[in-house]
Amino acid sequence: MKTYVAKQADIEHNWYIVDAKDQVLGRLSVEIAKILRGKNKPTFTPHLDCGDNVIVINAEKIRLTGNKEEGKKYYSHSGYMGSLKSKTAAKLREEKPTALLYRSVKGMIPRNKLRDKIMDKLKLYVGEKHPHIAQQPKELKF
Secondary structure (H helix, E strand, C coil): CCCCCCCHHHCCCCEEEEECCCCEHHHHHHHHHHHHHCCCCCCCCCCCCCCCEEEEECHHHCECCCCHHHHCEEEECCCCCCCCEEEEHHHHHHHCCCHHHHHHHHCCCCCCCCHHHHHCCEEECCCCCCCCHHHCCEEECC
């Protein structure tokens, strides 16, 4: 029996829409990362971009469990000495509502040449409206 290896021309990219309202951040991120990477398909090939496009609406209404809203910290560093900055999850959500979900999903995608291409297929929106109606996305429930 031969092993099937997909070719880039054979891969079909579908569109899915997910409502993040009252979903737990980590649990939703895992499912989105699987779809973006293409691991939910039987024709998954690690060295190709076989994933689908994911539209997330209500990204600002995602839920954190426990004391993570005030206890979890996000760090950024410019590379200069003494320039380490930290923000709580609440402060990050206030400044950039989609950043929590974006950073969570990005951390679950392998750090290789495909990472930027895969992350370009994730579309995050505040509120119910999105400009991808023409793609006729299928709704996913988790």
